[in-house]
Amino acid sequence: MFQKILIANRGEIALRVLRACKELGIQTVVVHSTADADAMHVRLADESVCIGPPPSRDSYLNIHQIVAACEITGADAVHPGYGFLSENAKFADILAAHNITFIGPSGDHIRIMGDKIEAKRTAKRLGIPVVPGSDGAVTEEKEAKRIAAEIGYPVIIKASAGGGGRGMKVAHSEADLEVALQTARSEAGAAFGDDAVYIEKYLEKPRHIEVQVFGDGAGRGVHFGERDCSLQRRHQKVWEEAPSPALNAEERARIGGTCAKAIADLGYSGAGTIEFLYENGEFYFIEMNTRLQVEHPVTEAITGIDLVHEQIRVASGGGLSVRQEDIKFNGHAIECRINAEDPRTFTPSPGTITHFHTPGGLGIRVDSGVYSGYKIPPYYDSLIGKLIVHGRNRVECMMRLRRALDEFVVDGIKTTLPLFRDLVGNADIANGDYDIHWLEKYLAKEE
Structure with a gap:
């Protein structure tokens, strides 16, 4: 069992993980931004480390600072909670390189499931039922129209690297498809730095x-x-x-x-x-x-x-x-x-x-x-x-x-x-x- 776990998150989930650690007799370290200095999980942890100013990119998403906090405190594992770095394959890999356990799946599995197109391929291979749609990214309008005609309208266009509803557009007819495809790709590129999109059958009342x-x-x-x-x-x-x-x-x-x-x-x-x-x-x-x-x-x-x-x-x-x-x-x-x-x-x-x-x-x-x-x-x-x-x-x-x-x-x-x-x-x-x-x-x- 671990001796000391660093909790790389904030709010209710940080407190949730902290309580589990205490029940198991494991020492806890929490990291926090300057804005969270008075947070409850900071008050209750065995140790706390300030890792930066309020913006997430400078604190809770700052991998270098979190790894440094592990080394300073001697934490042998990191629980990422949800959000922030919880599905960041690079973070999992870097922790492994520093002999710190990431409490989660391997970086390879995070990468596979983080790419919506690869995740769908993998699910299909594993026998999980999937929504009818494209087998990979769709870049040409002609290809999009062919796929949409095969699976039937309405269809939904989704960002491959997406989440939170961004880069998702519904087309109810071929006339809608061109604008939906362009808009989805534009939103995906702006939100995720990757404009790859794919097409699926849109279910009416799921x-x-x-x-x-x-x-x-x-x-x-x-x-x-x-x-x-x-x-x-x-x-x-x-x-x-x-x-x-x-x-x-x-x-x-x-x-x-x-x-x-x-x-x-x-x-x-x-x-x-x-x-x-x-x-x-x-x-x-x-x-x-x-x-x-x-x-x-x-x-x-x-x-x-x-x-x-x-x-x-x-x-x-x-x-x-x-x-x-x-x-x-x-x-x-x-x-x-x-x-x-x-x-x-x-x-x-x-x-x-x-x-x-x-x-x-x-x-x-x-x-x-x-x-x-x-x-x-x-x-x-x-x-x-x-x-x-x-x-x-x-x-x-x-x-x-x-x-x-x-x-x-x-x-x-x-x-x-x-x-x-x-x-x-x-x-x-x-x-x-x-x-x-x-x-x-x-x-x-x-x-």
């Missing part, structure tokens, strides 16, 4: 289903069930739940088994999430995230297994602590992402939290690094906390969630809490009857 997987790096793989992340705004997840209200036991076992086998065959090590669009009983691979997900607590709630403990165990060479038959699913869990944003316009709302009170009681968990008097800096993601609620079934979970949202108090700034109070009372949400377009349509009606 759900976003993702499967939590783990590999031991030596040919064993397991899955921890699925999460439904269909409630999204601008391709950003807002509400996640497990299990999905849309799947039955047979579908759940089928896609979970497919993903676990693929991870084993790939020789993958650590946590990963294989994401799908789901429509009319069929799953279509869209991407794989080679890290811990923001929404991992809902999986922990229904399995009772600490996924960060599992990450650390696998990275230290201890292998997986469970076999597939050991993983049981219990009840239902929902996570709401609480952001420091206006609940209607979604404009960021940095500032000082004057009062912060979290809900409690059976089945309630809040992952947050903020506190009364904490000043939210304007430099980073607006997520300030996650409310995770667990019940014996979805009905009980929704009842408990409604009560927990009523108890949650954040004063001094605007948050998205009012949005969730609206959603929990909506009939479609109560019935689990929604797709990836539902939330944006709902918000458009409210304007």
